Amino acid sequence: MSSVGTVTPDVHHTSHEEDTGLWSWITTVDHKRIAIMYFVTATVFFFVGGFEALLIRIQLMNPEQNLISPELYNQLFTMHGTTMIFLVAMPMAVAFFNYVVPLQIGARDVAFPRLNALSYWIFLFGGIYLNASFFVGAAPNASWVGYATLTLPEFSPGRNVDFWFIGLSILGVASIVGGVNFITTIINMRAPGMKMMRMPLFTWMTLVTSFLLITAIPVIGVALVFLGFDRLFGTVFFNPAGGGDPVLWQHLFWIFGHPEVYILILPAFGVISDVIPAFSKKPLFGYPIVVYAGILIGFIGWGVWSHHMFTVGLGPIADSFFVAATMIIAIPTGVKIFNWIATMWGGSLQFTTAMLFCVGLVAVFTVGGLSGIMHASAPVNLQQHDSYFVVAHFHYVIVGGAMMGLWAGLYYWFPKVCGRYLDETLGKWHFWTTMIGFNLTFFPMHFSGLFGMPRRIFTYSADLNVDIYNQLSTVGAFIFGLSAIIMTWNLIRSWRSGEPAPANPWGAPHLEWSIPSPPHHYNFPGIPEVRSREPLWDPKERADIEAVTMAEPEREPIMPNPSWVPICLAAAITLAWALVMTGVWWIIILGMLPVLFFTFLWAFEPAFPEGH
């Protein structure tokens, strides 16, 4: 396959005597299995959110249609946004953090394996809880941003918003726990010689994202608790009748919401910063600059939230500040794009599916970035805000950026995960249906927006004359839907009977490719020492590393015990939050007792086998 990484195929490793039954998955604390569970769950939610999107597109295909009632439509678009962000894009990235980061830094697991399992189970239960609202006819219906005062009981008397604020609170716990885990792992568990400035970009961006998670999620946590008190206990944080301020909600939401955008996009930037060099046979151009640019984006990302609020009436001074801050963030983003192109420049480009998705990202994410510059200009924003132009913009950023990056990562790391390639022919079908479907869906939205079509509307007047753009979007959405089916078919088929892949199928430079595919459950028989940024591209260093990583260990390394406590604690946390909906203080307090109980069990449970 490649000239650099020719290692004997090692597909069916014999020491892989792990239990594979259902119970072993429920109790697993292995980061690789947790990653797979994250990925599969996020993919299922991707289909749920995609199905919602198709219903939305059917309703909007023609003006003044009444196929879907306004109430159901409002539930669909609210849940589409909430699902795609909190149940698809974020956990999909976390799946990659989980699988790849310990392998890239030469660690046997994450720092807190049981916490890692807890994260996953909370995410799963939170996602199920949110979607269960459909079955009681009370799915959240106040949009994914949930602006007060619409969310206050006076205007949203049903349970819909309760499901939303409780669901997001549950999911937030999973994110914070995950963030703590990855920061600790990356700071403390690197192999000898793996200095910070030798870490692969994906690990770097995981680190930055994790800091954003643990700092941004608590802000929305606070906002959600305020909202919960307003809804259930009669406080007036956001109620103007009592002296509260609905604009406060918007500040809190977007102080979380804008770093959230970088939580979504930075992992994808990390992925393609690793994938592009691998398929260009060149190291990443301007490595330190790309790292600093990522950190800078994460940092400035904290100072731009009010560009979501230019129509709120904050006054010209605040508007000007947020215009400038927002424009500044375009600079490090542009620097990244130029560095990726420079990495490819003069290289030897191999257009595997993974590389195609990287190229696709650079091409279409740029469109989303540039439309972002348009509405970063506050006066222009006053026309584009809450119109389909913005819908086009953030889908170009999140699908064209975050999701494309993750799909690149999927094709890149899949051989590592199961020792088989994803089928390249199906992969190319996946890529091209994605590109055509995605652009056909979202590009016309720029025009429907410029011609005055607002977002979050279940129908629009025929007088707006935007039928043709909506029809194109609907056709595109179905092609895009088809691409998801092709991807899934490829995953299932290749998982079962794909072409076997060697340890380093792409001739890539990082540590994860120095171990067999799939890896041992303990990852590294011995921990290698790293001497450079691309350890496997230096023949001598590679030989030294593989002498350690491909060896049979005399004794299997001691790995943490499986545990059923994480799933129980996650269920207890979900239950405790769900009981908040009753609004009865003693039920809520009783509901917390199982959390306490399982936390104690957790504390007293031995993490490692006896004697270690």
Next chain:
Amino acid sequence: MKRSLPGVAGRALLLFLVPLLAACAEEYPQSTINPQSDFAAIIHSLYVSIFWWTMLILAVVWVALAWVLVKYRRKSENDQPKQIRGHLGLEIGWTVGPALIVVAIVIPTIQAVFATQRPISEDALLVEVTGHRFWWEFHYPEYGVTTANEIRLPVDRPVSLRLESADVIHSFWVPVLGGKRDLNPVPAVREGRDKKYNWLYFTPEVTGVFMGQCAEFCGESHALMAKRAIVETEAEFEAWIASWFASEGAAAPEPPEPADAEPGDALPEEVAEARPAGQDEDPRIAQGRELFMNSTCIACHAVQGTSAQGAIAPNLTLFGTRRTLASGIMENNEDNLVRWIIDPQGIKPAAAMPGVDYPGGNWPATNFSEEEVRAISAYLLSLK
């Protein structure tokens, strides 16, 4: 179009370019790129300049990318490209270059931010806009006039819109006249402090009827919260104001002073009783007036110069002159009005107005027959 383009692709491209060129046409009544006020024009020229900057950046990125993809595709497995790790000059270049473009965008942006957020002139026409789920209230304190869903503005006179919401957040947006601004429920303040309102300032420059709609999600019928802005000549506007007070006939009072211009205060109730019916009036209109004035309708609706002085639903004075019904979502004609009165929620879910089977509470129940609804419609449409 270049002829070399394949037919389908060519036509697809045309589809996107033609609307841009034809954006000024009336085909797009809610277009953001068809400015008809000073405010909209400032935004549009800013948009156009940023548009070309972004196109320049896009061209650079796409051309460089295309070049790389064609030039450096792998020729052989044994390619050994030069291992270049970076170049300081290039890094500085593509940091400073975009930074300069950013400055070129930020400066006019901030100028426009300040230019569009201050009152245009002392004698601007003040209109107090209140958002309700799901309709718009427009109050002209200068004249003591209140109307709904169709805001009337004289051409070339500066306008200050004072924006407030009675319930959830809405957003005032008539794209042809400029950008949107939220209608926030204004928090209560301590005695002696000023409430903080949002404002929009602009001068309409062309007469016409322009479409707009709520641009902040406000609940179930957010999509059905449209409006019209009717920009007319000064004379037409003055005539409209005059007819507002004369609408129900002889008893028109002088416009009150702006200071005590609360809706409902304008007129003592007895006036309504004193009013004579028109000379050759359709008997249905008289019947409709009778029904309207003796039902729950007047608990919420007002008609200038009558005993109907409800202030929580749209003011129906001059209702017959409105072009649209139910906040700009359908043509104002008798059939639509009958449908609306019989079953408002069937047309606009969660609308606050009860249908004809409303039991009434302490008020006379409605329970109108269709014939009676037609009479009420005839009456309302006669309010001109």
